[in-house]
Amino acid sequence: MSFALFSILVLVSRTSNSFLVPFLAKRVETNLADPDVSGLLMDFRWLLISASIATIVGAVLIPTFQRIFCRAVFHFHAHRSIPKLILHGFFKGGISYIKVAASIPQAANLPQLHKGSGVSVRITLLNVGATALWTVGVFASLYAGVLDPSVRVTSSTLSSILNGGATIMMALFIYPHMSAMTDDVYEDKVTDTQFRRAIVWLVGSRLAGTLLAKALLLPSALLVVYVAHAV
Secondary structure, three states, rough: OHHHHHHHHHHHHHHHHHHHHHHHHHHHHOOOOOOHHHHHHHHHHHHHHHHHHHHHHHHHHHHHHHHHHOOOOOOOHHOOOOOHHHHHHHHHOHHHHHHHHHHOOOOOHHHHHOOOOOHHHHHHHHHHHHHHHHHHHOOOOHEEEEHHHHHEEEEHHHHHHHHHHHHHHHHHHHHHHHHHHHHHHHHOOHHHOHHHHHHHHHHHHHHHHHHHHHHHHHHHHHHHHHHHOOO
């Protein structure tokens, strides 16, 4: 049930992206005639920095959303209706419950981080790489059209090269690992403290991935240009 509700948030996130990409594409189109594209590159880098800021905000909101998700799961289990759950969340007791559920990460958890991440170095690095590719994918494909306008249409369709690689990495390595760890917590093989520590490390690696995406913007755009000429 929790995964089904999570899918709704993913749908909202991807819908927002569908609005963002046309605005970015329009920005590229209006700057193609300008020989100085440094301003556009800086705009994209600022947008990537905003992704890092959003990751920090999301990390702070994890305890609050954990409580809200638990309440939503119980409500859905009782009524078996997503529309009723949405109405309850926005028009009935949902808004008032947010005030009750609001919480920030406890500073007491930070000293526990030196005891280990709870996840392997390989998974942590894969999460950094997958997040970086997923974050930079659309930006790189659009900026590739600026570097070589002759293949800008082809380049705009090649974000799937980067995003697809990120999706494969997450589906093959990261999501199964965290799912197995969740089962281990349920079976008392892993403590709640260890699991929370793993979540903190993964969120930290996600933040590192968004920062890495900023450095990968130009190399990724050059890669897209190369592939656009090769296809």
